[in-house]
Amino acid sequence: MSLQWTIIATFLYTEIAVVLLLTLPIASPSRWQKFFKSKFLAYISGQASIYFLILIGVLVLCLLDAIREMQKYSNIEPSDHQHLDAEMQGNMRLFRAQRNFYISGFALFLLVVIRRLVQMISQLATLLAQSEANFRQAQSATTTARTLLEKQGTGEEQSKKEIEDLRTQILNLEKELSKEKKDKEAVKSQAEGLNKEYDRLAEEHSKLQKKLTVSGEGDSKKDE
Template sequence: MQKYSNLETTDHQHLDAEMQGNMRLFRAQRNFYISGFALFLLVVIRRLIQLISELATVLATSEANYRQAQSASVAAKSLLEQHGSGDEKTKKEIEDLKSQILQLEKDLAREKKDKEAVKSQAESLNREYDRLTEEHSILQKKITVAGGDKKDA
């Protein structure tokens, strides 16, 4: 752009040469802005990919914790049913298991909430990605239409 913006304009300069200089300046500016926008989109797409991979990791972890809490809860309930009556030691174990069940149920509820939050975040990321993809395709079409008729400088 700098190369073409310093053209000397005099009253005696030929009109065709002046128009050709302006055309080159316009093409240089256009190419500069296209390059800048492409770099910006590169950064945006890279960040989206990072967020999606992070989301997948969190979903997998959440699902594993959910299943672990469920299996521990089932095991504790079955132990309580097996040792329904007994001596003092059994009663203490029952109380420990009950407190463990309560803790596991709290963990399960928290994991369910986390899972729902992650799902809603994933849906919003997908919507944003779709919107950016549509915007990108529209801009690509504009660039193709604008650049298809002329040669690039």
């Protein structure tokens, strides 16, 4: 195998190992996302599209060369006068061309697969991060709602207690008002009794004064 195809075969084996690493449950998508966003890969990703296009171009050229070699050695028809060694060399070159075709074809295919896997893993990690953030936000909203409901329940209990206290105060005030009315009526009745007694005493005093006046006049007439 020439140096060119040795490099492509090594690249193919590396691609197979990378695909296995990406597909096996070795690390979570978030860890792969952190690895993809590392400084080294971030530096490479700035020119990743250029490298990707160059690799595709090289692999496509190698694939076309392998196809050309396959067509070249598959169209040779064996003749009776052809030597056995030449026929074996032709078959060997055809086999190498087919081998090179499969190597370059699979390398090109896995290159596209790896690119797609990296994109899908990055998208999955982003979706997982968003879903986790949404879940935390929902938990926070639920906790806030529960707290508000508990505060509202406590406020309702306090309002009920305040209403009961106000009712008790109103009842006490009504009792005191009724007592004040009764006391007022009692004082009023006592005042009326005193007024009647005063009128009676005043009337008796007036009668006594008249009697004294009459008796005084009688005594004065006797002295004369």
